Amino acid sequence: xxxxxxxxxxxxxAQVLREVGLEVKAGEVVTxxxxxxAGKSTLLRCVMGLHGGQRGTVELDGKDVGKLPAYKRxxxxxGWVPDDRGSYATLTVTENLTLPPTxxxxxxxxxxxxxxxxxxxxxxDSAATMLSxxxxxxxxxxxxxxxxxxxxxxxxxxxxxxxxxxxxVGDLLREAKKHGVTVLLVEQNLHFATGVADRHYLLAEGRIxxxxxxxxxxxxxxxxxxxxxx
Amino acid sequence: xxGFLQNTFNGLVSGAFYALLALGLAVIFGMLRVVNFAHxxxxxxxxxxxxxxxxxxxxxxxxxxxxxxxxxxxxGMALERAFIHxxxxxxxxxxxxxxxxxxxxxxxxxxxxxxxxxxPYETPSALSGSVDFGLFDFPTYRVFILxxxxxxxxxxxxxxxxxxxxxxxxASTERPELTRAFGINVGRWVTxxxxxxxGLAGLAGVLAAPMRAVNPLMGADLIIVVFAVVxxxxxxxxxxxxxxxxxxGLxxxxxxxxxxxFPIVSxxxxxxxxxxxxxxxxxxxxGREEAPA
Numbered sequence: 245x246x247x248x249x250x251x252x253x254x255x256x257x258a259q260v261l262r263e264v265g266l267e268v269k270a271g272e273v274v275t276x277x278x279x280x281x282a283g284k285s286t287l288l289r290c291v292m293g294l295h296g297g298q299r300g301t302v303e304l305d306g307k308d309v310g311k312l313p314a315y316k317r318x319x320x321x322x323g324w325v326p327d328d329r330g331s332y333a334t335l336t337v338t339e340n341l342t343l344p345p346t347x348x349x350x351x352x353x354x355x356x357x358x359x360x361x362x363x364x365x366x367x368x369d370s371a372a373t374m375l376s377x378x379x380x381x382x383x384x385x386x387x388x389x390x391x392x393x394x395x396x397x398x399x400x401x402x403x404x405x406x407x408x409x410x411x412x413v414g415d416l417l418r419e420a421k422k423h424g425v426t427v428l429l430v431e432q433n434l435h436f437a438t439g440v441a442d443r444h445y446l447l448a449e450g451r452i453x454x455x456x457x458x459x460x461x462x463x464x465x466x467x468x469x470x471x472x473x474x
Numbered sequence: 475x476x477g478f479l480q481n482t483f484n485g486l487v488s489g490a491f492y493a494l495l496a497l498g499l500a501v502i503f504g505m506l507r508v509v510n511f512a513h514x515x516x517x518x519x520x521x522x523x524x525x526x527x528x529x530x531x532x533x534x535x536x537x538x539x540x541x542x543x544x545x546x547x548x549x550g551m552a553l554e555r556a557f558i559h560x561x562x563x564x565x566x567x568x569x570x571x572x573x574x575x576x577x578x579x580x581x582x583x584x585x586x587x588x589x590x591x592x593x594p595y596e597t598p599s600a601l602s603g604s605v606d607f608g609l610f611d612f613p614t615y616r617v618f619i620l621x622x623x624x625x626x627x628x629x630x631x632x633x634x635x636x637x638x639x640x641x642x643x644x645a646s647t648e649r650p651e652l653t654r655a656f657g658i659n660v661g662r663w664v665t666x667x668x669x670x671x672x673g674l675a676g677l678a679g680v681l682a683a684p685m686r687a688v689n690p691l692m693g694a695d696l697i698i699v700v701f702a703v704v705x706x707x708x709x710x711x712x713x714x715x716x717x718x719x720x721x722x723g724l725x726x727x728x729x730x731x732x733x734x735x736f737p738i739v740s741x742x743x744x745x746x747x748x749x750x751x752x753x754x755x756x757x758x759x760x761g762r763e764e765a766p767a
Contacts, residue, residue, distance in 0.1 A: 292655050313654065318657035387656075
């Protein structure tokens with residue numbers, strides 16, 4: 245579904261990504277783990293078309309989307325879940341959910357979203373930034389599901405959440421996977437990552453250092469946590 | 475009491491001009507991240523256009539009130555397509571140079587043709603005279619300006635909060651990059667929004683013609699205060715620009731009336747308020763710090 249080849253990216257003179265290559269197959273959940281500053285978020289921004297200084301190939305369903313603007317990539321089925329949750333202060337919760345057009349074959353209806361997230365229904369007319377951090381994270385995930393996005397690009401969706409909410413995010417991603425949604429996930433929480441993902445890439449100093457499956461991550465958890473500085 | 479009410483009314487009328495101009499600046503900055511230093515020049519063109527239409531073609535005020543905002547909106551859209559859209563990825567210094575240069579060109583073109591003296595524009599006959607409010611009389615034209623400006627602001631507010639287009643404009647104004655990532659072609663809305671902002675400046679200019687001296691520099695005098703209004707309201711905040719517009723109109727009128735013994739304070743009160751607001755809330759009263767995509 246998503247194939248990245250020789251992707252390099254820069255912030256001014258500083259190179260952040262160095263010839264990264266990876267693949268995410270349809271229906272898979274794949275995580276990107278790495279230290280802070282390893283280039284994980286930049287990689288997601290490159291896939292979404294939000295990063296200017298980049299070179300390399302980004303293919304979606306075999307089609308090179310590297311030259312397409314972000315809005316066209318979103319219309320091809322990419323769902324953006326940014327690390328700051330992307331809530332609009334000037335839009336209500338309902339408006340935050342209905343702002344993006346539907347882009348996929350199986351978009352969630354607003355009723356289904358509110359059934360799954362009663363807290364969002366109760367605050368549907370409030371400004372989205374008035375929600376708690378956990379509710380805003382649910383809103384960010386619900387928004388891309390309502391779009392019907394086929395490939396979710398999730399940047400640390402569990403950061404700063406309570407264990408109960410982390411579990412809810414995990415349940416939601418597993419539910420999405422069941423319905424054929426593909427996920428590329430930036431995650432520092434290895435326990436969470438192995439609970440939802442099929443495979444993992446370790447990003448170090450802008451390069452893919454290792455590709456691992458769940459059993460390998462579990463067996464090397466202590467070593468990896470030490471490397472990640474957690 | 476009568477004096478206070480009259481000062482308050484005068485403040486609201488000045489505030490109506492600030493609100494219309496600041497509203498246009500706010501939507502333009504919000505969507506393009508361009509501070510339009512030429513906004514005052516378009517306000518001047520609105521007033522001058524109404525004057526030229528009346529004196530050279532006999533076109534009355536009411537027709538000018540429609541023709542000038544629409545004409546200037548079209549001119550603004552053409553300028554946005556030709557020049558302004560090239561600024562978005564450049565250093566803000568280029569934004570200043572281009573829009574300030576545009577101001578000088580527009581002002582000098584008017585000066586070349588009509589000179590620098592002020593030209594009188596007669597108040598439309600239907601709006602001459604005054605309205606009796608019991609405690610005081612107030613010129614009918616000023617009452618009209620206040621009502622008209624409030625109606626325009628409410629209309630814009632309704633369109634922004636109750637329509638799909640308004641929702642897209644609000645989202646694009648608040649976080650243009652993020653909005654692109656949600657499948658919305660923000661660029662498609664940039665030109666009409668720029669034209670709309672310029673049209674509002676033109677509208678304020680036509681409204682100003684019968685009560686302010688129509689001359690090539692009338693926009694330059696006003697725009698400094700309008701920039702203070704936009705900063706106080708929060709750069710890019712649509713609601714903030716309107717609220718601060720009326721608020722600063724009131725502060726200025728009360729300052730001139732009750733602090734006249736301290737001319738240094740009464741003449742600089744707008745900028746004192748701006749400094750205090752920025753110390754208290756660096757992003758303005760209703761502004762927010764820029765968020766990433």
